[in-house]
Amino acid sequence: MAEPVTPAPAEGGSSAAVHTAGPVPLPGEGGDAPANGKAPSLTPLLMKLRWTITLRRARATLAATIGGAIGVLYALGALAFGGPALITSASVSEIGGAFAPTAVGIGALLVLAWLLAPAVVSGAEDALSPAKFAILGRRGRDLQLPMLIASLISPAIILTALAIGVLGAAQTVMLVRFLAERPAGAISGLVLLLPSLLAGLAICILLPRAIDAFRSTRQSSRRSRELATGLGIIGLLVGMYGFSLISNAIAESPSVIDTIVHYALLVLGVIAWTPLGAPFAIPMDLLEGRYAAAVVRMLIASVTIAVLWLWWRRSLELALTQALQGDSAAKSEKVTALVPRFLRSTPFGASVGRSLKYMRRDARYSMGLLVQPVMVAFMVGMSVMSNNPSMSIFATVVVAWMAGLLIYNDIGMDGPANWVNIVAGIRGRTTLAARAGVSLMWAVPMLIIVTAVIGVLHDLGGYAGVLLLSALGVALSGTGIGVATAAFLPFAAPKPGSMKNSSPMAAWLPTLVSMLVTWLPMLPAMALIGASFAFGQYLAWIGAVIALVLGAVTLWAGIVLGGRQLDRHWPEVAQKVKTFIG
Structure with missing residues (x-):
């Protein structure tokens, strides 16, 4: 008689022994086949x-x-x-x-x-x-x-x-x-x-x-499958935002x-x-x-x-x-070089290539990158319909802000793969600079496009340049705070493809730091830009330049301090995030 074969448990964790010679007996029905020869109902x-x-x-x-x-x-x-x-x-x-x-x-x-x-x-x-x-x-x-x-x-x-x-x-x-x-x-x-x-x-x-x-x-x-999920969610957001825009249009003109x-x-x-x-x-x-x-x-x-x-x-x-x-007929995937062509084959280039692949392939990153343009388009549309540039300006700030929020737990997102950095001996400053650079590769072009569109739609004139420089400063500051948070306050992240959320007790502090501390270096610049409405546009330009400089300093400080933290405590950091949630 053939030996029973036990398949792998289903997602629910149950398993059943099934005989290769016939259908599976249901629980409570015994191991013998029914007398009428029919397989029991599943x-x-x-x-x-x-x-x-x-x-x-x-x-x-x-x-x-x-x-x-x-x-x-x-x-x-x-x-x-x-x-x-x-x-x-x-x-x-x-x-x-x-x-x-x-x-x-x-x-x-x-x-x-x-x-x-x-x-x-x-x-x-x-x-x-x-x-x-x-x-x-x-x-x-x-x-x-x-x-x-x-x-x-x-x-x-x-x-x-x-x-x-x-x-x-x-x-x-x-x-x-x-x-x-x-x-x-x-x-x-x-x-x-x-x-x-x-x-x-x-x-x-x-x-x-x-x-x-x-x-x-x-x-x-x-x-x-994750891309299909992202497109479905984007379609849902487009429908919701479209309904909101139509409602506002009706309110403006019955x-x-x-x-x-x-x-x-x-x-x-x-x-x-x-x-x-x-x-x-x-x-x-x-x-x-x-x-x-x-x-x-x-x-x-x-x-x-x-x-x-x-x-x-x-x-x-x-x-x-x-x-x-099985997968015997599966097609072999194309293997591409890790280091991008525009960079040299150095640890920095390899880290940039790794981050670019993650941004493109990992839904935990790509979902945010896909949804962001939809949010911006909705805000700009609302602003144009109400003939008020405040919502469009806020959209620019959101793009800049997201540069840091995208990577504030980048170490945790790597999970068990952090051992590669330890074994390879990559300096903490190098890996953090690469992660920051990849985040800015998305944020900077997006800011330029959004600012140009807003400047044309709302006829901002000279304030378009002020808006761009200020937003770039916020992006630099947020990215610096983000990489520092990733190094000092890492926490276990959900595994790729999982819908589970991180533990609130572990995530609330780094999230709060990344969201709020980003604005602290920008306070002097924000004060000057606000004063420009009373004392002249030249103060706005001074404030914008200061915002850019302070943002660059914050980025440098975040990379340096975070890099030192990783160099001294890589094993401890990796231990905290070695296991994905779920």
Whole structure:
């Protein structure tokens, strides 16, 4: 008899012995195969596994759990306030009014959220990844339904079902109101209301499942998954900032509302013919007598569900096969030189090259670099719309400030890799100068571009130069404080790709130092620039030059003092950060 093979534990920490000759016996069912020859259902096992992993992740990632709980409270609040408003709208709207497009828009937003969810949360891989079940000897079709049922253990799905239920209640009110006036359309709408809403919910549930399974068949690296997460978050920020800009535009000019409503109705009319909005348009189509349109949209919803189901099954089968094949067919990665071409092959050049690779490849750095331009664009846009340069000036300060915040725990980000610096004998001053230089490689060009754009948009004149020199001084000062903080107050950082946060007790002091002490060397310059508004622009130029000089001095002092600290205490510093959190 073949020996049992024990696979590696899943993320939840559970493991099971499986026989190579047959399917896995479920707990409590004994080791013998069923008398009818059928393999036992995996649904109870996967539901228990999903629940266990969910609870363990909630305990391990406390900050993410608190954030999720706050998100759930916001969603419940939106349902509590938006639900009655939507039902009230249905009780007063007329046929052909704004209620039908509103229902389509709400449903489409729900589907769109589930479409974007895999990109936004891809940093945490699916707890029920298909590859982890390859050794069970089951086909994709055997796993599909149990995985679907297990995936329903999710607050997001419950909230989605509640939102669709509220939408259904509002549509019911609308249909009942016109039951006497349009009995055929209202009755047919009531009959097909529940199936259409269930179709919309099914699309919401199947979309992320199919996308996750498909992505598991693509031999993508952690870097590409993190990049997808970053792009998803940026898209979310762009949407939020765009909504804020539109709201401000409406506040400035109420006449803009008519234009926005006109184009919104056109867009929703198109969305109603796509899988995003088709299921939610069916009841109102029937009420309004558009039976042909309702039939076509039923077909769109049905075909979408069938395609997603089959796509998911096909991806499951492929993922199970690839997991057993391993990485033998993986492509070899291109290896590039560590030292950039514009630098000599010295310890400084090697340190710069290492930092550049980290900035580009490590999501803990690249996420901040990707989000920063979006924040700046939003602030500048708000400033232009209000015709007030203060927000744009603050955007410049944020870019300068981030130069130091990006590297204030650079030693901790290296984690166990710090032994390389100790063994190689690289001087602390050299490695800190390289880290500071890489941070400024991003900040300085960004400051020049932002200042030039602001100067043109707000016609700052001579104050554009003052703003640039002052911001450069802040960037230099922040970078100096940042490298000094990294050397004197290092703390363990989250591992690459992890969503876990650092311990507040370890992180609050260096964070506070890096955020606040940056401004202390700038106080004399800030006083002169402030006085220039009363005594003349020449004081602003003097203050800007002083800011640049003080920033350079702070940078030099931070590198020198931090370098001495590392040279004297490298082993102790490395010991503090030798293990990543998570």
